[in-house]
Ligand SMILES: C[S@@+](CC[C@H](N)C(=O)[O-])C[C@H]1O[C@@H](n2cnc3c(N)ncnc32)[C@H](O)[C@@H]1O
C-alpha cells in the first residue's frame with residue numbers, strides 16, 4: 001500500500017500518487033518508465049538555470065551558477081530535477097506526497113554525495129513549516145493533483161516576495177490529446193497506458209488564474225517540442241502540447 005503525506009491533504013489524488021509510488025525503483029533508469037522525464041531534463045534544466053540567473057542577477061558562468069539560492073522542488077519524484085539543481089550550487093528542498101518516492105530520492109542522492117532536504121509532505125502542509133523560498137518549482141505535477149487551484153495557491157505561498165515560480169505541464173488542446181495521450185501512451189509507448197488523464201491537462205490561462213490569489217504574475221510562457229530527428233526536446237513558441245512557465249511574486 002502506498003503511504004502518503006497525509007490522508008486529508010487536499011491536493012493529493014490517492015490513485016495518482018499510487019502510480020508514482022509503484023514506479024519508485026524506476027526513477028533513475030533512463031530507459032525505464034521515467035524515460036520521457038530523462039529526455040526532457042537537459043532542456044528544462046537549462047530553462048530554469050537561465051531564468052533564475054537572469055532574474056536574480058547571478059553571473060551564470062562558473063560551475064555553481066545557482067549558489068546562494070534556496071529552491072523548493074514540489075512533487076520532486078526521485079530527484080531528477082533536484083539533483084542537477086543541487087549540482088549547480090542551489091540549496092534544494094524536495095517534497096513528494098509518497099513515502100516510497102522520497103525513500104528512492106534520498107537513497108539516490110546519497111549515492112551521489114549530494115545534500116538535498118527531502119520530505120514526504122505536500123505544499124499545503126509545508127506552508128506552515130518553512131520560510132518562503134527564492135524559487136519554487138513544480139514540474140509535471142499540476143496535472144496529477146486533486147485540487148489544482150489549492151495546489152497553485154500553496155506553491156505560490158511558498159515563494160518569497162521578489163521570488164519566482166517555475167512550472168511545466170501539458171496543455172489541454174486537441175493536439176495534446178493526439179500527441180501526449182494517444183501517441184505517447186498507445187502508439188509510441190513512451191509512457192505507461194493510463195499515465196495521464198487528458199481532462200487533467202492544464203491551460204496556461206488556468207495556471208495564471210490559479211497563481212493570481214497568491215499574488216504571482218506570469219512572466220514567461222515557452223513551449224517544449226519533440227524533435228524526431230535528434231530524439232531530443234527543444235524550446236519553442238509552440239505551447240499547444242508541453243510547456244514551461246515562469247511567474248514572479250512582486
Ligand atoms: C510526473 S512526476 C514528476 C517528478 C519531478 N517533478 C520531475 O519532473 O522529474 C509527479 C510527482 O508528483 C508527485 N505528486 C503528485 N501529487 C502531489 C501532491 N499533491 N503533492 C506533492 N507531490 C505530489 C507524485 O508522487 C510524483 O512523484
Ligand SMILES: [Mg+2]
Nearest residue numbers: 140141143196
Ligand atoms: Mg505528467
